[in-house]
Amino acid sequence: MGVWVRGVWRSGKTEFLKKIGRDYYKNTYCVDLCVAAQRERLEQLYYQASVNSAGVSMDYDKRFVKPMFEQYFKEMNDADFIDSADSLLIIEEIQESDELHDAIRKLVRGLDAKIAFTSNCHGKIKAREHQVFPHGDTQSLELGAVSYLEFLRQAKVYPEYSAIKKIVLDKSDSDCIRIFNEVKGLWNDYKAIGGYPEVVSEYLNGMSAKSCSERSYAIITESIAVMAEKAGLAGYTEEFRSALAAIFDCVISGLLNPGEEIPINEYMSKRCNRSPDGLRVNDCTYGEIFGWLIRSGVLTPHPVVLGSDGCRVIKYMFADLGWLRYAVCSLLDKRPDLNCAELTLRNFVPQYLALTIKGLEKERLREPEDYENFTGMRSYGWKDQESSEKVAYAIHTYTDKKIIVDFASPASIAGSSENPVFIGKADYAIGKANYAIHLTDELGSWEAGSNAVSIPIYAIDKLPIVIQRMALGEFEEKGPNEEGVS
Secondary structure (H helix, E strand, O other): OEEEEEOOOOOOHHHHHHHHHHHHOOEEEEEEOOOHHHHHHHHHHHHHHHHHOOOOOOOOOHHHHHHHHHHHHHHHOOOOOOOOOOEEEEEEOHHHOHHHHHOHHHHHHOOOOEEEEEEOOOHHHHOOOOOOOOOOOEEEEEOOOOOHHHHHHOOOOHHHHHHOOOOOOOOOOHHHHHHHHHHHHHHHHHHHHOOOHHHHHHHHOOOOHHHHHHHHHHHHHHHHHHHHHHOOOOOOHHHHHHHHHHHHHHHHHHHHOOOOOOOHHHHHHHHHHOOOOOOOOOHHHHHHHHHHHHHOOOEEEEEEEEOOOOEEEEEEEEOOHHHHHHHHHHHOOOOOOOOHHHHHHHHHHHHHHHHHHHHHHHOOOOOHHHHHHOOOOOEEEEEOOOOOEEEEEEEEOOOOOEEEEEOOOOOOOOOOOOOOEOEOOOOOEOOOOOEEEEEEOOOOEOOOOOOEEEEEHHHHHHHHHHHHHHHOOOHHHHOOOOOOOO
């Protein structure tokens, strides 16, 4: 079975596969279909193999696939291709060749070597009228941006930080406060540079956050030019950027208005109608680019329940904070009302909470008979009696504890709202919450016996233990710190 690795351009797909080749395989071979000479020669050899195999009852006969690659590597690399189980063949950017893409099943079945395909613009294949996908012959793997926790674990301070079993500190915890402040600095740097692997690597090797941020901007700018070319708009990069700005404007409007549904197609259509005459991006192209951004990993869908009536919609967020920052500061720089720090929280928190809940699922936070009903974290928007919008994220545990996670207001909201809904067996009004968790940019705080706690956003990885204690009804007694956790 082959492996299909997807991800945004420059996300490190090929380097990831080459490292696997070095660590686990005796031989590693690579073909880059973005290079015209490599693509055209492999297509020619595949055509010849197809002609030679015509009329053979076995469609995936190894007598034809193996010689194709043997000849290719002899010509192009002056190397011997060894077709064995301890060989890894990497075919980069498979979407560049319709013929080879449709031949994936034959290539996988025709070789003993393991084959891995990479793709960064999967939307090109999706847009074709005739689609042939190798279902059952490939496993799909999406390589995303480096997450905050992955970033944090690579920092020198992480061993000291991970050894701290406290979430809320007092003034006497000077060493812990020093470490937490270092972690806060890392969080601020991560927000600035984003999660491109090569940029994160340069940062960890000593490059300044400012230089890394500029490097991330350069990669995204270059990737937009590549996207424009793949969308058939080579030479019209600025018009393509305008289309991206319209899409990202809609996504950000969804982040800023969590209690409202933003019909993205209608929104983009209105934006398109305001575009200058002669713009080569029409309604159809907007939709194609939007789908492309999702499939290539720039945007990620997030299910939302609006209000107590349980209206379900899908909103979209940036998979990488570097792309969010670029959208706000470069593509939408004419919107001075946008606060990048606020948008970062609105984008980061629900995605992290979704991963947290998945982790808690594995630890059986819910009873086994209810396990299948625990489908993940969702965000919720509602309006209070004064019609001022609030947003929170709600969790309903199998012990019937209702927890609201909030970052918008420093005031306690535990028991204050009647309207937000939660995820569980059904979506309905949560009533008064049992607990509240406030994510803050400062050191956390908790009063003994209180059912509300504030936790530093940069220490969000310590959140699961708090949720577990609340679920078990132990929080008022034990508090948020981890001492005594079994």
